[in-house]
Amino acid sequence: MQLFDGKTLKGWKFVEPDRRWAIRDGSLVCRGPASTLLLVERPREVISRNFELEIEAMGRPEHRAEVHILSACQGSSSAKVVVANRSPVPDDPQTWLQAGSIIGRRHIYKKLIPDGTWFRLNIAVRGRHFEVRLNGVLLVDFLDHECGIPDLGDATIALHCAGDSEVLFRKIQAHSISDKSVGTSDSEQPDVVERKILHHTGQGIPIIDCHVHLKGDLDLDGAQRHSRRHGIQYGVAVNCGKGFPVETDEAALAFCRDLSAQPVFVAMQAEGREWTSMFSQATAAAFDYIFTDSMTWSDRSGRRMRLWIPDEVGAIANPDDFMETLIARTQDILQREPIDIYANPTFLPAVIADNYGQLWTEQRMQRIIETAARNQVAIEINELYQIPSAKFIRLAKAAGCKFTLGSNNTGSADLRRSEYGLRIIEHCELGPNDFFLPGVTYSRAIDRKPGVLLV
Ligand SMILES: [Zn+2]
Numbered sequence: 001m002q003l004f005d006g007k008t009l010k011g012w013k014f015v016e017p018d019r020r021w022a023i024r025d026g027s028l029v030c031r032g033p034a035s036t037l038l039l040v041e042r043p044r045e046v047i048s049r050n051f052e053l054e055i056e057a058m059g060r061p062e063h064r065a066e067v068h069i070l071s072a073c074q075g076s077s078s079a080k081v082v083v084a085n086r087s088p089v090p091d092d093p094q095t096w097l098q099a100g101s102i103i104g105r106r107h108i109y110k111k112l113i114p115d116g117t118w119f120r121l122n123i124a125v126r127g128r129h130f131e132v133r134l135n136g137v138l139l140v141d142f143l144d145h146e147c148g149i150p151d152l153g154d155a156t157i158a159l160h161c162a163g164d165s166e167v168l169f170r171k172i173q174a175h176s177i178s179d180k181s182v183g184t185s186d187s188e189q190p191d192v193v194e195r196k197i198l199h200h201t202g203q204g205i206p207i208i209d210c211h212v213h214l215k216g217d218l219d220l221d222g223a224q225r226h227s228r229r230h231g232i233q234y235g236v237a238v239n240c241g242k243g244f245p246v247e248t249d250e251a252a253l254a255f256c257r258d259l260s261a262q263p264v265f266v267a268m269q270a271e272g273r274e275w276t277s278m279f280s281q282a283t284a285a286a287f288d289y290i291f292t293d294s295m296t297w298s299d300r301s302g303r304r305m306r307l308w309i310p311d312e313v314g315a316i317a318n319p320d321d322f323m324e325t326l327i328a329r330t331q332d333i334l335q336r337e338p339i340d341i342y343a344n345p346t347f348l349p350a351v352i353a354d355n356y357g358q359l360w361t362e363q364r365m366q367r368i369i370e371t372a373a374r375n376q377v378a379i380e381i382n383e384l385y386q387i388p389s390a391k392f393i394r395l396a397k398a399a400g401c402k403f404t405l406g407s408n409n410t411g412s413a414d415l416r417r418s419e420y421g422l423r424i425i426e427h428c429e430l431g432p433n434d435f436f437l438p439g440v441t442y443s444r445a446i447d448r449k450p451g452v453l454l455v
Contacts, residue, residue, distance in 0.1 A: 001046050003039060003157075004028055004172040011041035020161065028169040030065060030161035038070075042156040043174070050179045052124040053157060056171040059084025059099070061115045063163035066103070069125055071155045078144070078155070079105070079130055081123055084167045087115075088440045093204035093432040096440065100132045100139040100263075104202045108139050109233050109437060110263055110288075118170070125155070126179050139263050141228040145190055196422045197231045204432040205425065209418055210235035210267060210404040211291070211343060211380060216411025220262065223415070227264075230417050232405075234264045235288065235438070240279060241271025249283040256286040265289065265438050269343070272296045272304075276337060280454040284338070284446045289438040291341035291380065291406075294330035313349040322352070323359050331371045338449040341404050341436065342372055343380045346388040356389070365392050366399075373399045376448070378436035380406040381421040384414065393428045402436035 003011065006026040014021070020035035021028060030037070039047075055067060065083040080103040088095045088111075099121065101108045112134055113119045124131040132140035157174075161167055190198065197207055212234045214220055220236070227234045238255045240246040246255060252268065259266045268284060270276075270292040284290060295307040305312040316322045326348075334342060346368070348356055369392070372379055379401050381393065385408075388396075393403070405421040407414070424430065436442075446453065 001043055001175060002171075002173050003043075004169065006170075009037070011039060013038050013040045015158070024168075026170060028159075028172070030159065030167050030169075031165070032063065032161055032163040034160070034162040036068075036158050036160045038158045039156050046174045046176055047155050047157070048176070049155070050126045050177050051155070051174050052122060052177045053174050054171065055083070055121045055123075055169060056118055057083050057121060058118045058168045058170075059113075059115055060165040060167070062086045063165035063167050064161065065163075065167035066160045067121070067123065068158040068160055069123065069130075069155060070158060079123075079125075080160075081121070081132060082108075083121060086163055086165075088437065090437075090441050091433050093206070096204075096206060096437055100134045102130060102132065102140055102142060105144060105198065106132075106140045106142050106228075106231050107201055107206065107233065108263060109206055109208055110265055112137070112261070112263060124177060126177070134263075137261065137263060138224075138228070142231070193417050193419060193422065194230060196426075197417065200422070200425060201231060205430070206233070206432065206435050206437055207231065207418065208233040208235060208265070208405060208435075208437075209383075209407050210237075210265065210289070210341060210436075210438070211269075211382070211406030211408045212236050212264075212415065213239075213269075213409055215409065216413075218409065218412040218415060220259070220264075222412055224263070226412075226415060232417060235267045236262075236264045237267035237269040237291070239269045239271050241275040242278070244271045247278065249280050252279060252283045253286055267291060270337065270339060273298075273333070273337075276452050277454065281446060281450070284453055285444075289340040290338065290445060291343045292333060292337060292339045293342070293344035293347065294326065294333050295344055295347055297329040297333075299325055307347060307349045310350055313351060316349070316352055319352050319355065319359055323364060327364055327367050330368055334368075334371045334375050334377050336449075336452065338445040338452050339377055340438070340442070340445045341378045341380055341406075343406055344382050344385060344387065344408065345379050346392060347382075347385055356387075360389070360392065362391075362395065365395055369396045369399045369401060372396070373401050375445075376442040377445070378402040378404050378441070380404050381418075381424050382406050382408055383416055383418055383420050384408040386420045390424060390427045393424055393430075397428060397430065397434055402441055403430065403434055404436050
């Protein structure tokens with residue numbers, strides 16, 4: 001059933017006095033400042049407990065528009081879905097949410113639709129269960145235990161806009177759907193981790209796992225289900241470098257192409273030190289961000305070692321000597337290589353890992369932190385190794401460093417829910433602006449450090 005006839009605003013009412021809405025060439029055009037248009041003549045046979053709203057919209061930069069699903073729940077909106085958002089700016093978490101986000105509940109940070117392009121947004125509501133699709137791609141599958149539409153027929157919708165530019169709607173329609181719930185089950189209560197994720201999301205902290213691998217039994221579908229189920233946005237990374245799955249520009253670009261329409265960030269995990277002479281600037285630019293670690297380097301005698309392989313590390317006769325080389329190599333990487341994130345930070349080989357607390361003295365930590373801050377390289381809070389320590393994070397935060405969450409999983413079983421990162425957020429009192437958002441927090445490292453990669 002059409003809720004907008006393309007000619008009049010029959011059935012709708014302005015909540016604010018300002019008439020910021022117009023009809024132009026069959027489209028409903030809204031302009032800021034803040035204004036809300038409420039559907040007052042709601043077709044009860046359609047918009048009840050189970051319905052799907054379909055909207056075609058087009059956003060221009062510098063504008064924000066939302067669809068509100070209203071019910072008696074808490075006397076306000078059950079769900080505020082972002083239709084269009086102004087261009088994201090650093091230090092303003094409100095601008096980071098992209099189309100398809102449910103504000104405060106499920107945030108989408110990857111921009112999937114370019115400004116000035118028509119797109120289709122479908123919002124399916126089944127009581128407390130919300131699904132949001134953008135051009136047919138399922139972004140949100142969320143069971144809201146706090147709020148929803150518990151009673152038959154008490155829902156309606158509103159369009160809300162704010163900003164200086166325009167959002168256009170050319171189709172607004174709704175239809176009934178069956179109440180068969182898909183995905184999450186009504187009886188499943190969120191556990192303590194899910195409550196934490198929801199809490200931090202509500203605070204505006206971008207819960208993005210920037211270091212997810214499609215490895216072992218984990219494929220993209222499985223990763224997306226996990227992402228939607230737990231409310232964690234993903235950055236999917238491929239290992240690029242000597243002896244790794246991707247060794248050529250062609251293979252790297254094919255990986256980016258495969259993920260281009262997906263609601264995930266696409267990341268290059270640069271491996272070894274050889275990567276800068278294996279990939280071109282243009283290939284690197286196809287990724288949303290690049291990260292590396294300091295786990296592969298050659299010692300002073302020229303022996304190349306991978307720190308996670310005990311046989312290559314061998315015995316460490318003088319741990320202090322080793323730390324000096326590790327710090328020098330790490331500083332060189334952070335300084336020279338065009339990377340956005342330092343992954344697996346402060347990792348030590350197994351043979352000395354038990355002495356992490358003694359070997360990572362404050363003075364040594366500060367040398368890494370100072371170099372990362374000066375080079376605008378974000379620091380990963382790594383789930384696999386549970387590093388760096390809270391002490392390191394506190395010092396890095398004080399130095400103005402930004403952070404990311406990173407699973408570094410090897411399959412589906414160790415794709416956890418950033419439990420270590422969530423603990424760190426609490427212990428170190430990290431807020432939204434302590435986090436790195438790809439393409440927003442800093443300009444990209446490959447643009448700041450041109451001339452390092454192949455032309
Ligand atoms: Zn990795």
